[in-house]
Amino acid sequence: MSVPKGKVLPTAFFRRDTVTVTRELLGKALCRQLPDGTVRRCLLTEVEAYVGPHDKACHASRGKTARTSVMFEPGGVFYVYLCYGMHWMLNLVTEGGDYPAAVLVRGVEGISGPGRVTKQLAIGRDLNTLPIRRTSGLWVEDAGIDILDTQVERTPRIGIGYAGEFWMNEPLRFLWNTQ
DNA sequence: GGAGTGATGACA
DNA sequence: GTCATCACTCCA
Structure with missing residues (x-):
């Protein structure tokens, strides 16, 4: 069963507190325009928050570099x-x-x-720094699905054991339990 | 459990 | 310039 077309999330949606945005992204639709012109819509089920310069797991925690400068946008x-x-x-x-x-x-x-999502949706370097909107070929829509807190699980993030005792244990990974 | 893979950032 | 590290995946 495919995800119906929804309203495109505006830029303002993302310009808010990161944990709030992360939680609200569960159940939203990641939409990708394929080379043949068709659109594939996938509901977001697992996301992680990287919350700022003080977050030792965040790539930008050691300052602005060529790679991380986009996170300061x-x-x-x-x-x-x-x-x-x-x-x-x-x-x-x-x-x-x-x-x-x-x-x-x-x-x-x-x-x-995360690596399989980008592979299957043909997401690569060319999208880096592009705006999250329809014209970029990759965007997010409100699928009209209301996810209850009881369906949301929070756990520590994956693969960030280098981030120190505090940050490696912060429950910043959000999962939508669809069962 | 371990290899593959190459950009990135720290350091000289 | 060198070198270690990595927000992962796949196969044994």
């Missing part, structure tokens, strides 16, 4: 980077600007794992 753009030389990671930049934070897309309905 006002929210509503993509941060895409290559991990382990093979996997593209998709992030949605949040907050109002000059404050590095983003949401990592770890999974959508039918696709688990």
Whole structure:
């Protein structure tokens, strides 16, 4: 069963508190325009928050660099980077600007794992720094689904053991339990 | 449990 | 310039 077309989320949606945005992204539809012109819509089921310069797991916690400068942009753009030389990671930049934070897309309905999501949706470097809107070929829509807190699970983030005792345990990973 | 893979950032 | 590290995935 496919996800019906919804209203495109405005830039303002992303220019807010990162944890709030992360939680609200569950059940929203990540939409990708395919080369043949058709659109694939996938409900977001797993996301992680990287909440600012003080977050030791956030790439920008050690300052602004060529790679992380996009995270200092006002929210509503993509941060895409290559991990382990093979996997593209998709992030949605949040907050109002000059404050590095983003949401990592770890999974959508039918696709688990951040590297598999980008592979299946053909997401790569070319989307880095582009705005989150229809004309970029990748955007987010409100699918009209209301997800109750009882369906949301929070856990520590994955693969950030280097971030120190506090940040590696913060429950900044959000999962939508669809069962 | 371990390899693959290459950009990135720290350091010289 | 070198070098270690990595918000992962797949196969044994």
